[in-house]
Structures are given as C-alpha cells and as structure tokens.
Amino acid sequence: TEVTEKLEEVVRIWTKQIRQVLIESEQIRREADDVGPSAELEHWKRRMSAFNSLLDEIKSSRVKKIISILQAAGSKTLNQWKEVDASITVAANEAKDNVRYLYTLDKFFGPLANASPVTMMEHIPSLVNTICMIYCTSPYYNTSEHMTSLFLKITNQMINTCKMYLYKG
Numbered sequence: 001t002e003v004t005e006k007l008e009e010v011v012r013i014w015t016k017q018i019r020q021v022l023i024e025s026e027q028i029r030r031e032a033d034d035v036g037p038s039a040e041l042e043h044w045k046r047r048m049s050a051f052n053s054l055l056d057e058i059k060s061s062r063v064k065k066i067i068s069i070l071q072a073a074g075s076k077t078l079n080q081w082k083e084v085d086a087s088i089t090v091a092a093n094e095a096k097d098n099v100r101y102l103y104t105l106d107k108f109f110g111p112l113a114n115a116s117p118v119t120m121m122e123h124i125p126s127l128v129n130t131i132c133m134i135y136c137t138s139p140y141y142n143t144s145e146h147m148t149s150l151f152l153k154i155t156n157q158m159i160n161t162c163k164m165y166l167y168k169g
Contacts, residue, residue: 004073007066011077014063018084021054025091036157038109040150044098051092058085094140101134101141112157117165120158127154 025047031039057063070078108127111120131150135142 004070004075007070008075008077010066011070011075011081015077015080015084018054018088021050022084022087022091025050034156034160035153036109036113036160037105037150037153038113040153041099041102041106041109044095044102048092048095048099051088051095054088055092058088097138098141098146101138104130104134109157112154113161115161117162120161 029043067078067081070081105127108123108130111123112127115123131147135147141147
C-alpha cells in the first residue's frame with residue numbers, strides 16, 4: 001500500500017500539471033493588432049506539437065506501468081486520470097484537425113502578404129470559399145470565435161498589404 005500511495009501521489013501531480021496545461025491552452029491569446037493569418041496556423045501547429053508531446057508521454061511504457069499497477073490496486077485516482085487523459089486526447093485531435101484545415105489556406109497567405117491590392121483581390125473569392133468549406137466540415141474550427149479570429153487576421157493582412165503598396169507607390 002505504501003507503493004500504491006506513492007504512485008497515486010505521482011498520478012495526482014501529473015493530473016494537476018495536465019489540467020494546468022489544458023487551462024492555459026484555453027486562455028485568450030494576446031496578439032498584436034496587426035497579426036496576419038499565418039499566425040493562426042502557427043498557433044495551432046504549436047498547440048499540436050505540445051499536445052502530441054504530452055500524449056506521447058502519457059502513452060509511454062513508464063506511465064502505462066504505473067497506471068496498470070494502480071488499476072490492479074483498484075485506485076480511485078484513476079477516475080481523474082482517465083478524465084485528463086481524455087481531455088488531452090480531445091485537445092490534441094482538435095489541434096491536429098485545425099492544422100490540417102488551416103493548411104488549406106496556406107496557399108492564400110503569400111498572395112495576401114505580397115501581392116498588389118488588385119492581385120490580392122483576385123484571390124479573395126477562392127479564399128472565402130475555402131473558409132466556408134472549413135466552417136462547414138471542420139468538427140472543431142467551425143465556431144464563431146475561431147472564424148472571427150481568422151477573418152480578423154485576414155483583414156489585418158489585407159490592410160498591411162495595402163499600406164505597404166501605398167508606401168512603395
């Protein structure tokens with residue numbers, strides 16, 4: 001029972017740390033007012049990397065052995081562990097899915113950033129159609145918060161591109 005108690009304490013610490021990571025990942029991002037849409041993709045790539053690393057750690061043989069020992073001992077701490085394990089899996093799946101969908105927009109980021117306003121406008125209908133497809137098919141990214149953030153960043157990029165065009169002219 002002494003070993004079980006120590007392992008339970010380890011799992012409680014892990015659970016607390018993972019909950020903290022989940023809480024921090026849900027906090028509102030502080031970004032510059034003029035940040036473009038590529039920042040959205042980079043944000044989700046960082047999240048995907050962080051959650052995948054966490055998942056790899058959770059699935060490691062060391063962690064699995066500890067969980068197996070606690071299961072055999074009938075430990076009550078496993079309920080909380082299963083809860084955070086599931087939450088991390090959902091968060092990792094969300095990040096992976098969002099990266100996959102945002103990559104479909106990546107081909108538009110160059111023209112938004114580097115083209116003249118006239119050339120940039122030629123890409124807008126395809127861009128909006130792709131965003132519509134993301135909204136209609138993504139199980140995670142189709143929220144008003146995500147769409148608002150994305151459109152804000154796209155608008156920021158368009159404004160910055162127009163400013164640069166005017167300064168050059």
